[in-house]
Amino acid sequence: MTCVSNMMAGRFIVYLMLWIASVTTDLTCRDLRSVCTCGMKFVWYEGAWKNLAVVNCSSAGLVSIPNFSSLEGQDIDMLILNNNNLTDIPPNAFRNLTVKELVLSRNPLKSIRQNLFAPLKESLKKLELQGVELYIDDGLVFLSNLDQLRALDLGNNHLKNEYGEFTGGIFDGLGLNSLKTLGLRVLKMTKLKEGAFRGLPNLEELDISINYLAEIPGELKNVKNLRVLNMYSNEINILKNGTFDGLSNVESLYFGANEIATIEEGAFAGLEDSLQRINLYHNALTSVPVDAIVNLRKLKMLGFAANNIQTIENGTLVGEYRLEILELDKNPLTYHENMFTGVEDSLTTLFIRENELTTLPLRALRKLKRLSHLDAADNHITEIDKLFFGNLKLSKIYLMRNKISKVDPSAFESHPNGIILDLYKNLLTDISFILKLEVCKFDDVDVSSNPVICDCSIEEILNSGRVAFPINGECSFPEDESKIYRFDSPRLMERLVSSCNRTKQYAFCRPSVYEASSTSRVTVMNVLVTIMTLITYLQPHV
Numbered sequence: 001m002t003c004v005s006n007m008m009a010g011r012f013i014v015y016l017m018l019w020i021a022s023v024t025t026d027l028t029c030r031d032l033r034s035v036c037t038c039g040m041k042f043v044w045y046e047g048a049w050k051n052l053a054v055v056n057c058s059s060a061g062l063v064s065i066p067n068f069s070s071l072e073g074q075d076i077d078m079l080i081l082n083n084n085n086l087t088d089i090p091p092n093a094f095r096n097l098t099v100k101e102l103v104l105s106r107n108p109l110k111s112i113r114q115n116l117f118a119p120l121k122e123s124l125k126k127l128e129l130q131g132v133e134l135y136i137d138d139g140l141v142f143l144s145n146l147d148q149l150r151a152l153d154l155g156n157n158h159l160k161n162e163y164g165e166f167t168g169g170i171f172d173g174l175g176l177n178s179l180k181t182l183g184l185r186v187l188k189m190t191k192l193k194e195g196a197f198r199g200l201p202n203l204e205e206l207d208i209s210i211n212y213l214a215e216i217p218g219e220l221k222n223v224k225n226l227r228v229l230n231m232y233s234n235e236i237n238i239l240k241n242g243t244f245d246g247l248s249n250v251e252s253l254y255f256g257a258n259e260i261a262t263i264e265e266g267a268f269a270g271l272e273d274s275l276q277r278i279n280l281y282h283n284a285l286t287s288v289p290v291d292a293i294v295n296l297r298k299l300k301m302l303g304f305a306a307n308n309i310q311t312i313e314n315g316t317l318v319g320e321y322r323l324e325i326l327e328l329d330k331n332p333l334t335y336h337e338n339m340f341t342g343v344e345d346s347l348t349t350l351f352i353r354e355n356e357l358t359t360l361p362l363r364a365l366r367k368l369k370r371l372s373h374l375d376a377a378d379n380h381i382t383e384i385d386k387l388f389f390g391n392l393k394l395s396k397i398y399l400m401r402n403k404i405s406k407v408d409p410s411a412f413e414s415h416p417n418g419i420i421l422d423l424y425k426n427l428l429t430d431i432s433f434i435l436k437l438e439v440c441k442f443d444d445v446d447v448s449s450n451p452v453i454c455d456c457s458i459e460e461i462l463n464s465g466r467v468a469f470p471i472n473g474e475c476s477f478p479e480d481e482s483k484i485y486r487f488d489s490p491r492l493m494e495r496l497v498s499s500c501n502r503t504k505q506y507a508f509c510r511p512s513v514y515e516a517s518s519t520s521r522v523t524v525m526n527v528l529v530t531i532m533t534l535i536t537y538l539q540p541h542v
């Protein structure tokens with residue numbers, strides 16, 4: 001406990017200092033306050049909390065660019081101009097500005113002047129140009145020499161050539177030597193030609209999702225540093241032997257919503273020591289591609305949701321990997337005792353949504369010694385009886401959108417304390433099982449969208465402190481079912497205590513998320529960040 005509060009105090013001081021720093025180095029934005037908000041903001045950015053100088057002119061109905069001369073000489077982290085009606089941006093719009101990220105998405109620009117971004121050459125790291133009605137194959141000379149640029153989003157634009165071909169050489173000679181992340185979603189692209197990525201020697205992350213690609217572009221083999229490929233929603237039907245030949249840094253492959261029916265044995269050859277995540281949801285697979293994955297030593301996550309897999313035979317998941325996360329939702333699966341052979345000692349997280357289950361497939365699940373997170377939402381479960389979980393020891397249980405109307409408290413006895421339980425959209429009228437278990441059995445419970453009846457058990461559950469976090473849900477009184485009270489409503493508590501005795505808090509649960517783990521930091525930080533954001537927000541915006 002002391003350790004936690006010391007940690008919190010320590011962090012608090014750090015954030016306080018950050019905040020003081022932010023106030024003293026605030027942005028000054030004379031003349032802009034009528035159209036933009038402007039100031040330091042504490043935001044989650046590129047995997048960390050940062051205090052950023054943000055000029056936000058989003059959705060301000062702008063038809064021309066504001067005069068930014070008052071921003072000269074200041075370091076701006078984000079200049080946001082999306083969702084406006086900007087057409088022609090004059091050549092010195094960004095003169096003398098220092099901007100790390102520029103967001104121009106969703107403006108009817110149609111074309112961009114050749115030297116528009118030249119003043120930002122030294123500073124610009126990220127440029128968002130989604131949905132600006134640009135014809136990409138008209139050329140991108142306006143990107144010339146942006147050699148600090150690391151991320152570029154050109155999604156939701158056009159290709160002028162009538163076959164939807166992304167031609168070769170579009171980036172060639174622009175000097176985009178730092179570009180790591182490129183977004184080319186929603187371009188009605190049918191082909192990505194050889195040489196398309198010439199001139200991008202450091203490309204690592206590519207998003208070509210929501211296009212009409214029927215083949216994996218051969219050009220990918222020229223993206224030597226490729227780490228993440230997102231090809232969600234295309235028309236791929238086969239992953240052929242040697243598709244990623246010569247690439248050895250690929251960590252994540254997202255092939256959801258394609259038509260893949262065949263994955264050849266050597267499809268992932270070359271990625272044995274890099275590939276960690278493969279998502280193949282909503283394809284046409286009838287079996288797990290055993291031979292293609294068997295040697296993937298780094299593989300941690302496999303997603304097969306919404307395919308046509310009927311059986312996973314014994315030995316299917318025996319490989320050189322230590323799989324942690326498996327998604328099997330929405331397959332016509334039959335479960336059996338030996339289907340998880342191979343991952344018994346590694347799998348922690350299993351998704352079995354939409355499998356028409358009425359009970360959990362315990363004979364299969366009980367082999368998973370490390371299973372702690374189970375998602376069986378969207379099934380046909382009607383009751384959590386005494387033996388529902390067998391001897392599973394789960395800490396996160398997701399059973400949303402089933403038809404559960406009865407819960408036997410003893411079902412939860414085998415699990416360690418601090419469970420996160422989600423029963424959103426079931427048929428519970430009574431949640432008194434919470435009172436019949438040890439205090440602090442649950443960290444967090446969601447029973448919202450259930451026909452729960454407001455009675456004295458609700459009063460005790462809400463006031464006792466038995467559940468670490470406030471319970472999410474609502475109830476109605478039997479005499480007036482049309483009036484629904486949220487559990488956090490003061491009116492509900494007023495009505496309850498008028499007929500029940502008010503329970504004095506008797507349980508003081510320390511949520512297990514505060515224990516020294518990576519999630520704890522996030523949660524503790526969330527609280528502080530919320531406070532800081534509030535305080536920052538209350539500052540007058542200059």
Ligand SMILES: *[C@@H]1O[C@H](CO)[C@@H](O)[C@H](O)[C@H]1NC(C)=O
Nearest residue numbers: 041054056057058059078080
């Ligand atoms: C910018 O403003 C828009 C609309 O006012 C808001 O939705 C958005 O979250 C803001 N962005 C940032 C980074 O502050």
Ligand SMILES: *[C@@H]1O[C@H](CO)[C@@H](O)[C@H](O)[C@H]1NC(C)=O
Nearest residue numbers: 031066067068069070090092
């Ligand atoms: C922008 O404002 C500055 C100072 O207020 C002024 O000198 C400059 O001419 C203005 N620029 C434009 C393009 O109006």
Ligand SMILES: *[C@@H]1O[C@H](CO)[C@@H](O)[C@H](O)[C@H]1NC(C)=O
Nearest residue numbers: 061062063084085086087108
């Ligand atoms: C954008 O500007 C054009 C004229 O430049 C105008 O016709 C159109 O109505 C404007 N659209 C919006 C959403 O303001």
Ligand SMILES: *[C@@H]1O[C@H](CO)[C@@H](O)[C@H](O)[C@H]1NC(C)=O
Nearest residue numbers: 072073074092095096097119
């Ligand atoms: C702004 O740019 C102009 C022309 O590029 C230059 O003469 C001037 O010195 C710059 N001002 C500042 C404050 O950098």
Ligand SMILES: *[C@@H]1O[C@H](CO)[C@@H](O)[C@H](O)[C@H]1NC(C)=O
Nearest residue numbers: 241242245264265266267269
């Ligand atoms: C895959 O291709 C490699 C050479 O590129 C070849 O050696 C291997 O036999 C092929 N495997 C299959 C299953 O076709």
Ligand SMILES: *[C@@H]1O[C@H](CO)[C@@H](O)[C@H](O)[C@H]1NC(C)=O
Nearest residue numbers: 313314315316318338341342
């Ligand atoms: C299941 O497969 C494993 C290894 O592949 C083997 O050792 C075991 O005997 C098999 N069990 C059954 C019941 O077939």
Ligand SMILES: *[C@@H]1O[C@H](CO)[C@@H](O)[C@H](O)[C@H]1NC(C)=O
Nearest residue numbers: 456496497498499500501502
């Ligand atoms: C409230 O508490 C009193 C005294 O402890 C007890 O007599 C009474 O029955 C309780 N009422 C309810 C509704 O539990």
